[in-house]
Amino acid sequence: MKVNVFSLSIPFITNPPSDWIDQWAVQLYVKVEDGEFGWGETLVAGSGIIGAYSSVISELIKPFLEENEINSPYELENLLEKIMFSAGNCGVVTGAISSVEMALWGLKSRRMKVPLAELFGGKSKSVVKVYGSFPRFSKIEDVIKAVEISKEKGFDFIKLHQSPSTILETVKKIREKYKELKIAIDLNSPFDLNKAKDFSEKISKYEIEWIEEPLWPPNDYSSLEKLTKVSPVPIAAGENEYTVYGFKKLLESGISYLQPDIAKIGGVSKFLKILELASSYNVKVAPHDRPDRSPVSLIYVLNLALAREMEIVEYPIADFPEDLFSVPVFKNGYVKPPENVEINEEALVKYPYINKIRILHFSDLEDKLIKHD
Ligand SMILES: [Mg+2]
Numbered sequence: 001m002k003v004n005v006f007s008l009s010i011p012f013i014t015n016p017p018s019d020w021i022d023q024w025a026v027q028l029y030v031k032v033e034d035g036e037f038g039w040g041e042t043l044v045a046g047s048g049i050i051g052a053y054s055s056v057i058s059e060l061i062k063p064f065l066e067e068n069e070i071n072s073p074y075e076l077e078n079l080l081e082k083i084m085f086s087a088g089n090c091g092v093v094t095g096a097i098s099s100v101e102m103a104l105w106g107l108k109s110r111r112m113k114v115p116l117a118e119l120f121g122g123k124s125k126s127v128v129k130v131y132g133s134f135p136r137f138s139k140i141e142d143v144i145k146a147v148e149i150s151k152e153k154g155f156d157f158i159k160l161h162q163s164p165s166t167i168l169e170t171v172k173k174i175r176e177k178y179k180e181l182k183i184a185i186d187l188n189s190p191f192d193l194n195k196a197k198d199f200s201e202k203i204s205k206y207e208i209e210w211i212e213e214p215l216w217p218p219n220d221y222s223s224l225e226k227l228t229k230v231s232p233v234p235i236a237a238g239e240n241e242y243t244v245y246g247f248k249k250l251l252e253s254g255i256s257y258l259q260p261d262i263a264k265i266g267g268v269s270k271f272l273k274i275l276e277l278a279s280s281y282n283v284k285v286a287p288h289d290r291p292d293r294s295p296v297s298l299i300y301v302l303n304l305a306l307a308r309e310m311e312i313v314e315y316p317i318a319d320f321p322e323d324l325f326s327v328p329v330f331k332n333g334y335v336k337p338p339e340n341v342e343i344n345e346e347a348l349v350k351y352p353y354i355n356k357i358r359i360l361h362f363s364d365l366e367d368k369l370i371k372h373d
Contacts, residue, residue: 001069002033003062003100005054007353010293014318015149016142018135023360024292026353028053029343030099032065038106039341040099041296043263045091048358056096060084065100073104074269081266090242094266101267102300106341115339116303120268127334128305130315131157131184133291136362140170147174147181150317154332157182157209157312163366164190164199171206184236186212190364193223200231210236210257210286216363221249228254239264239288247274251281257311261288263297268304275308284311291316295325295341302328302337323347 005028012024028042028050042057044050061080070076080097087093109116117123132155137143143162150158162170164187171183185208191199196214203211211233215223218240228235234256241247242265251258258278262271271287278285287305289298291314298315305313315335320327326342328335361369 001065003057003065004031004033005029005057005062006031006348007050007054008348008351009354010321010324010351012135012292012318014135014146016137016145018142019138019366020135020360022356023048023358024135024290026050026358027292027294027296027351028099029296030057030103031343031345032100032103032107034107036107036110038103038108038110039296039343040101040103040106040267041263041294042095042099043261043290043297044095045264046358046360046362048360049092050353052092053096056084056092057100061096061100071104071108073101073108073267076104077101077266077269091264094242094270095264098263098265098267098297101269102262102297105268105300109340116300117306117339120272120304121307123306125306127331127336128302128310129312129333130330130335131155131159131182131312131333132317133159133186133289133314134161134317135291136161136163136366140166140173143170144173144177146317147178151178151181153317154330155317156180156333157184158317159184159186159212159314161186161188161362164364165367168202171203171208175206182209183207184209184212187214188363189213189216189218189240191215193226196223196227197230200227200233204232208233210234212236212259213240219246219250221253224250224253224255228256236286241265244270244273244277247277251278251283255283257286258283259286259288259314261290262301262304263290264288268300271301271304272308275304275310279309285309286311287313289314289316291318293318293320295320295327296343299328299337299341302335303339306337321351323350
């Protein structure tokens with residue numbers, strides 16, 4: 001099997017422009033070919049360390065697949081986790097596995113001449129409910145403008161990534177104008193338990209759908225359990241969880257929404273295991289997606305959502321580059337995905353990877369890294 005790795009920088013363009021223009025302009029794709037072909041995507045984490053992910057693929061997964069005949073994505077995921085377990089089955093390792101694993105599903109779908117959703121169990125619906133995931137904006141007025149534009153576009157549910165120091169004020173302003181809009185808040189792990197309890201109390205009067213990753217560190221399951229017992233607002237987490245055992249602990253902490261990321265955990269096979277696990281705990285799954293302008297891993301999630309039970313899927317408010325992809329069709333808060341990932345390979349040269357340091361000022365880093373006068 002042939003494996004090709006593509007490092008790209010697809011510019012992150014929103015109206016108004018956000019603070020994360022450079023930080024979200026980093027994409028890593030894989031194409032596998034064996035008669036037919038399939039595409040996959042690894043989510044390179046916020047720090048933009050693309051070389052670490054791509055070298056796991058180039059140095060190990062690519063030669064491994066060239067020498068061994070493996071057609072089962074499930075088998076591939078399991079074998080690669082075992083081969084690399086001493087490097088840690090999380091982060092860079094499972095991220096690198098993800099793109100290759102999902103590309104095998106793409107190839108399988110073409111080989112069998114069936115849409116991805118058929119491989120995943122068959123369509124039970126024709127469209128998927130999504131919410132508009134906002135990047136961070138530097139000014140509250142920009143957030144309000146982005147809300148206006150998103151409402152016009154058809155979103156009735158949004159999620160904010162403003163800094164912990166400005167989020168209360170931002171939500172207050174949005175609520176004054178928009179009574180019906182559904183709002184979730186993503187904190188990206190800034191608080192200790194007491195601050196998180198205090199925040200959940202203060203924000204509860206604005207009728208929030210969920211608070212996402214309120215605690216640092218995100219895998220402090222015992223503090224999370226204490227928080228879910230008292231928080232008046234539902235708690236969501238899961239985008240920084242990797243193993244089935246970790247997800248189990250997260251589910252046992254009493255969270256209301258589980259948010260696995262298919263491009264971080266190891267691909268479709270692992271995602272299916274986690275869906276089953278969540279349903280045994282009666283917890284809703286609301287998958288994480290980096291809301292940049294890259295739809296590759298998202299197309300796999302949307303096709304899974306056509307076949308399986310999911311509450312809602314994270315979705316960008318920025319448009320995808322149509323010269324590069326056959327893109328999902330968004331209408332009134334729902335999305336119809338393409339049946340498989342299609343990429344105009346010749347157009348990839350328009351988005352060469354731009355090598356620079358990328359530090360995502362999310363969570364409370366903005367308050368810590370920028371000196372205020
Ligand atoms: Mg998040």
